[in-house]
Amino acid sequence: MDFELTQDQREIQGLARDFARAEIDPNAAAWDRDHAFPRELFGQLAELGLMGTCVPEEYGGAGADFLSYVLVLEELSRADAGVGVTVAVHTSAATLPILAFGTDEQKSRFVPPLARGEQLGAFALTEAEAGSDAGALRTRADSDGDGWTIDGAKQWITNGRYAGTFLFFARTDPQTETARGISAFILDAEHVRVTRDEKKLGLNSSVTNDLVVEGAKVGRDRLLHEENRGFRVAMTTLDGGRIGIAAQALGIAQAAYDVARDYALQRRAFGHRIADFQAIQQKLADMSMEIDAARLLIYRAAWLKQQGRRHTEEGAKAKLFASEMARRQTGEAIQILGGYGYTKEFPVERYYRDAKITEIYEGTSEIQRLVIARSILGLTERSLAVR
Ligand SMILES: Cc1cc2nc3c(=O)[nH]c(=O)nc-3n(C[C@H](O)[C@H](O)[C@H](O)COP(=O)(O)OP(=O)(O)OC[C@H]3O[C@@H](n4cnc5c(N)ncnc54)[C@H](O)[C@@H]3O)c2cc1C
Numbered sequence: 001m002d003f004e005l006t007q008d009q010r011e012i013q014g015l016a017r018d019f020a021r022a023e024i025d026p027n028a029a030a031w032d033r034d035h036a037f038p039r040e041l042f043g044q045l046a047e048l049g050l051m052g053t054c055v056p057e058e059y060g061g062a063g064a065d066f067l068s069y070v071l072v073l074e075e076l077s078r079a080d081a082g083v084g085v086t087v088a089v090h091t092s093a094a095t096l097p098i099l100a101f102g103t104d105e106q107k108s109r110f111v112p113p114l115a116r117g118e119q120l121g122a123f124a125l126t127e128a129e130a131g132s133d134a135g136a137l138r139t140r141a142d143s144d145g146d147g148w149t150i151d152g153a154k155q156w157i158t159n160g161r162y163a164g165t166f167l168f169f170a171r172t173d174p175q176t177e178t179a180r181g182i183s184a185f186i187l188d189a190e191h192v193r194v195t196r197d198e199k200k201l202g203l204n205s206s207v208t209n210d211l212v213v214e215g216a217k218v219g220r221d222r223l224l225h226e227e228n229r230g231f232r233v234a235m236t237t238l239d240g241g242r243i244g245i246a247a248q249a250l251g252i253a254q255a256a257y258d259v260a261r262d263y264a265l266q267r268r269a270f271g272h273r274i275a276d277f278q279a280i281q282q283k284l285a286d287m288s289m290e291i292d293a294a295r296l297l298i299y300r301a302a303w304l305k306q307q308g309r310r311h312t313e314e315g316a317k318a319k320l321f322a323s324e325m326a327r328r329q330t331g332e333a334i335q336i337l338g339g340y341g342y343t344k345e346f347p348v349e350r351y352y353r354d355a356k357i358t359e360i361y362e363g364t365s366e367i368q369r370l371v372i373a374r375s376i377l378g379l380t381e382r383s384l385a386v387r
Contacts, residue, residue, distance in 0.1 A: 005067075005071075008064060008065075008068065009064075009065070009067060009068050009071060012053065012062075012064055012068045012071060012072060013068070013071040013072070013075060015048060015050075016048075016050060016071065016072040016075035016076060017075045017078075019044070019045070019048060019050075019075075020075050020076055020078060020079035020080075021079065023041065023044060024041070024076065024079035024080045024083055025079040025080070027080075028079055028080040028083075028205070028347070028350070029344070029347060029350065031080065031082065031204065031205035032080075032082075032202075032204045032205060032350050033204075033344075034204075035199075035204045035205075036204075036205060037082075037086075037161075037162065037205060037206065037207050038083065038205060039162060041083065042086065042087075042090075042117055042120065043117060045076075045087065045117060046116055046117020046118070047117075049061070049062030049064075050062070050072055050076075050087070051087065051090065051091070051114070051115065051116065051117030052091070052095065052114065052115025052116065052117070053068055053069040053072050053091065054066050054068060054069035054091070054096070055091075055095060055096075055099065055111065055114075055115040056099075059099065059107060059108070059111040059112055059115055060111065060112035060113075060114075060115035060116040061111075061115040065306050066240075066243075066302050066305050066306040067299060067302040067303060067306060069091065069092075069244070069302075070243060070244065070247045070298060070299070070302040071247075072087070073087060073088055073244050073247040073248055073251065074247045074248075074250050074251040074254070075251065076251065077247065077248040077249075077250075077251030077252055077255075078251035078252070078254050078255045079251075079255070080205055081202070081203055081248055081251065081252050081351075081354035081355075082202075082203045082204060082205030082206035082354070083205060083206075084247075084248040084251060085158055085203060085206050085245075085248060085357075086120070086158065086159055086205075086206050086207075088241065088244040088245060088247075088248060089121065089122060089123055089158040089159055089241075090114065090120050090121045090122075090159060090163075091121075091244070092237070092240050092241040092243075092244045093121070093122075093123035093158075093167065093237055093238075093241050093362075094114060094120075094121025094122055094123055094159075094163075094165060094166070094167050095111060095114040095115060095121050096237070096240060097167055097184070097224065097233055097236070097237045098110050098111055098114075098167070098186065098224065099111055100236065101184070101224050101225040101233050101236075102186075102224060105221065106186065106221070106224065110165055110186055113164065113165070114164075114165055118164075119163070119164030119165050120159050120162050120163045120164060120165075121159065121163055121164075121165050121166070121167070122157050122158060122159040122160055122163035122165070122166045122167070123157070123158070123166075123167045123237065123241075124154040124157045124160070124166050124167065124168045124169065124187075124192075124211060125137070125154075125169045125234055126154060126155050126156050126157070127139065127152070127153060127154055127155055128153070128155050132363070132364060132366075132367050134169075134179070134231075134234060135178050135179030135182065135231060136177065136178075137152075137169060137170070137171060137182065138152060138171065139151065139152025139153065139154065139168075139169070139170040139171060139213065140152055140170060140171050140174065141170035141171065141172045141183060141185065141218075142174070143172065144217075146219060146220070147217060147218050147219040147220055147222070148170075148172065148185070148217075148218055148222075148223075149215055149216065149217050150168070150170050150185065150187075150191070150213045150215075150216045150217075150218060151213060151214060151215060151216075152170060152212070152213055153195075153210065153211065153212045153213075154168075154210065154211045154212075154213075155210050156198060156208050156209075156210070156361075157208070157209050157210070157211055158206060158207070158208055158361075159206075159207060160192070160194055160207060160208070160209030160210075160211050161194045161197065161207045161209050162207060163189060164188065164189050165186060165187070165188065165189075166186070166187040166188070166189075166191070166192060167184060167185075167186065167224065167233075167237070168184070168185045168186070168187045168191075168192075168213070169182055169183070169184055169185075169230050169231075169233075169234055170182070170183060170185060170230075171183075172227055172228055172230075173228050179231035180228060180231070181228050182228065182230040182231045182234075183223060183224075183225075183226075183227050183228055183229070183230040184223070184224040184225055184230035184233040184234065185218055185222045185223060185224060185230075186222050186224055187213070187216065187218065187222065191213055191216040191218070192211050192212075192213055192216075193211065193212050193213070193214065194209045194210070194211055195209075195210045195211060195212055196209060196210035197209060198210070200357075201353050201356060201357070202350065202353030202354040202355075202356065202357060203353075203354055203357055238362055238363060239305075239311060239312050239315050240305055240311075240315065241362050242315045242316060242318070242319040242362050242363060242368075243298060243301045243302050243305060243311070243315045243318055243319070245319055245322075245323070245358055245361065245362045246294065246297070246298045246301070246315070246318040246319040246321075246322035246323065246358075247298055247302075247322075248358055249294070249319075249322040249323045249325065249326035249355060249358040250291065250294050250295055250298055250322050250326070252326050252330060252351050252354055252355045252358070253287070253290075253291050253294065253322070253325055253326040253329045253330065253351075253355070254291055255347070255351055256287075256326075256329060256330045256332075256333035256348050256351040256352075256355075257284070257287045257288065257291055257329065257333065259333060259337070259346060259347060259348055259351075260283075260284065260287065260332070260333040260336040260337065260348070261275075261284055263336060263337050263340075263346075264280050264284060264336055267337075267338075274336070280336060283332050283335065283336055284336070286329075286332070287329045287332060287333070290325045290328070290329060291325070291329070293321065293325070294318070294321055294322040294325050294326075297314070297317055297318040297321055297322065298318045298322060300314055300318070301314040301315045301317070301318040312371060312375060313371065313372055313375035313376070316363070316368040316371040316372050316375075317368075317372055319358075319362065319363070319368055320365055320368035320369065320372070322358070323355070323358035323359040323365065324359060324365060326351075326355035326358055327352075327355045327356055327358075327359055330348060330351040330352040330354075330355045331352060333348040333351065333352070334348050334349060334352055
């Protein structure tokens with residue numbers, strides 16, 4: 001075993017960390033307050049190659065490995081989790097599935113503009129009555145011989161308002177109401193109309209949109225993977241995407257720990273630094289240990305994915321642990337800061353709000369437990385009704 005990052009991984013981690021400290025951290029509180037989506041920032045990230053970190057150079061990416069990409073998400077999320085999710089969805093949920101399932105023509109046409117950050121990507125699976133049970137989606141793609149006509153509505157689509165390319169899921173087999181009749185399509189912004197900007201508890205620097213697609217005509221060149229096999233695209237995408245969300249949770253928890261530790265060494269009560277009290281020491285010890293444990297789970301899952309090995313169970317464990325840990329430990333960070341932790345004078349209340357969503361999207365904690373249970377019990381027949 002080797003726990004050292006490679007030279008390349010350390011460099012890319014340093015690049016992301018320096019950028020996040022200089023360009024994101026000083027603005028994160030204002031973006032949160034104003035619900036501002038920092039569109040220009042993604043151009044700057046693109047110039048550094050960080051909108052396509054793990055995309056091969058021949059497709060316009062930086063050609064780094066998957067763990068490097070996870071390190072980038074961790075650093076970006078440490079400064080601003082909204083920026084983290086924008087990049088995570090753009091990369092793991094839109095760009096990588098086209099690379100994994102696309103034809104040569106689709107890869108050369110759709111991936112470079114995404115990897116170079118000229119366009120943002122989005123992943124449109126969820127509908128009003130199809131969240132965890134994504135196989136119940138109702139958006140239809142009716143075949144007309146040469147292609148399909150798509151009609152339907154999607155809900156809570158990250159990057160929806162700003163995306164140029166959508167990985168979009170619709171039912172191609174009207175005879176089924178299950179996951180078996182779903183296909184994946186690559187749509188452009190022109191095919192999609194944004195109907196709502198969601199207001200959220202946190203992640204205010206990211207956008208979450210409802211969309212409709214009305215009579216959009218697409219040819220066979222827009223079908224990703226085989227007809228009626230789109231659910232496999234979605235599940236494989238989420239297997240990898242979860243590792244990115246776990247890294248987002250880790251970055252948030254690390255940021256909360258950094259603030260809490262510094263504060264505990266400064267703040268005085270009863271004639272002592274609060275760091276001298278065992279109650280505070282034990283909180284910091286637990287935070288540090290749980291952050292380490294999450295990091296190890298995440299890096300292992302990323303390493304397995306990079307090796308092309310199965311990572312469904314390991315990714316689910318990483319996401320489940322990291323997200324619950326981030327929710328718990330951002331709460332503890334507020335506790336260590338006392339009243340100041342509850343105010344906007346310090347960023348820990350933002351971390352607390354941002355951490356919560358990591359237990360919900362790309363599969364809730366309840367669904368991660370189902371995925372893990374299915375794997376450890378050897379239930380190889382994956383229930384298509386549950387993502
Ligand atoms: C900010 C934000 C961004 C998002 N971005 C995207 C995006 O970019 N693209 C996209 O497609 N979707 C996106 N989503 C949707 C997200 O993935 C779903 O919200 C999530 O999968 C859960 O679905 P749901 O909200 O419908 O909850 P439901 O499925 O209605 O679940 C409600 C509760 O029931 C539990 N539950 C459901 N089924 C089971 C079961 N079988 N066993 C035990 N418990 C169960 C759940 O765990 C949860 O606690 C986003 C959501 C948010 C809030």
